[in-house]
Amino acid sequence: MDRFRMIFQYFQSNSESVMNGICGLLALASVKMYTCFDFSCPCLPWYNMVYGLGIMFVPPIALFLCGLILNRQSLVMLEEWRRPQGHRKKDLAVIRYMCSSIMQRAMIAPVVWIVITLLDGKCLICAFSGSVDPEKFMGFANASPVQVQQLLAKVPCKDDELMRNNTSRKAVSRYLRCWSQALGWSILLILIIAAFLARWLRPCFNQATLLQARHWSNYIDIEQKIFEETCCEHSRLFAHKCILHFFESMRQEIKLHSFSLPREGEGAEGEEDLLQGITDQEQVNKLLKMWYYEKPPLDVSQVTQR
Numbered sequence: 688m689d690r691f692r693m694i695f696q697y698f699q700s701n702s703e704s705v706m707n708g709i710c711g712l713l714a715l716a717s718v719k720m721y722t723c724f725d726f727s728c729p730c731l732p733w734y735n736m737v738y739g740l741g742i743m744f745v746p747p748i749a750l751f752l753c754g755l756i757l758n759r760q761s762l763v764m765l766e767e768w769r770r771p772q773g774h775r776k777k778d779l780a781v782i783r784y785m786c787s788s789i790m791q792r793a794m795i796a797p798v799v800w801i802v803i804t805l806l807d808g809k810c811l812i813c814a815f816s817g818s819v820d821p822e823k824f825m826g827f828a829n830a831s832p833v834q835v836q837q838l839l840a841k842v843p844c845k846d847d848e849l850m851r852n853n854t855s856r857k858a859v860s861r862y863l864r865c866w867s868q869a870l871g872w873s874i875l876l877i878l879i880i881a882a883f884l885a886r887w888l889r890p891c892f893n894q895a896t897l898l899q900a901r902h903w904s905n906y907i908d909i910e911q912k913i914f915e916e917t918c919c920e921h922s923r924l925f926a927h928k929c930i931l932h933f934f935e936s937m938r939q940e941i942k943l944h945s946f947s948l949p950r951e952g953e954g955a956e957g958e959e960d961l962l963q964g965i966t967d968q969e970q971v972n973k974l975l976k977m978w979y980y981e982k983p984p985l986d987v988s989q990v991t992q993r
Contacts, residue, residue: 709757713796717750721803728813728843732836735843739814743804747797754793761789763908773981781907784900798878805871808864809843815863816842823862824855906985914978925965 729738755761764785767777804810817839821830830838842859889897965971 707792710754710792710795713750713754713757714799717746717796717800718803720746721800721807726809726813728809730841730844732817732840735817735840736814739810739812743801743810743814747800750796750800751793754796755789758789758792760785760904760908761793763911764789766911767907770982771980774984775982778900778903780896780900781903784897785904785907788904798874802871802875805867805874808867811867811870812860812863813843816840816859819859819862824858921965921971925971 724742726742728735764782767785768782770777817836819839819842821835821839839859842856842863845856965974
């Protein structure tokens, strides 16, 4: 149990590195899912584009939502943004920093999926094979417009009888794959340049503001964790007190059955320190309501003086 507790405490104290690891696992999962996915274009006019673009963009949306769900800071950021003002003012710079950090991590897996699909080229060939100009290719010169649309829709299907002996199928497929790979490499290059500029131009901005936003975003996360741990400990002690009170009220019945009750004051010293006079449900609800609506200011000078 102590080993599991140490691991749990490590994850709580290093939530940022844990989230980086989870985002990396999501990116690897997206690569594995695409390699295991059996891509099969319908090869029908008006359906190819829906299928190809759906495979290209629907899984990234799901991966993006998974990144937001698995990121604990997304809920903390929303609570901080929606909470009442109370005695503690809300810093929009901290909320923007948290939102930016969450979005950057959540976008890793979707971007990896889109780049992989573009470099592979199957989705774009399926989606835009019917949009190619047939005049650029010799094999569609003698066909009617309806036949041309049918032939172009069947370009992704290598085993189709109409396209086996068509010399223009490989040309169209090669043409679209080149555009897809060029777009994929361009997006990858733009992302690398953006990351390079963001890393090397960061010292040019106000570092004090960045440090403050990062510090208080970590503080909000840690404060929420400690508050939840304290509430759990308080709930355990309060339940212990209520159960002891119940058995105290049933003392006569318990004596008739020859049970022994603990003596008064045994193990109650630590409980009294945390309960601090809280004796009923209304007081607990009032304290929780005060914490939500009137969070105390970030000033410990009065506590230090006491």
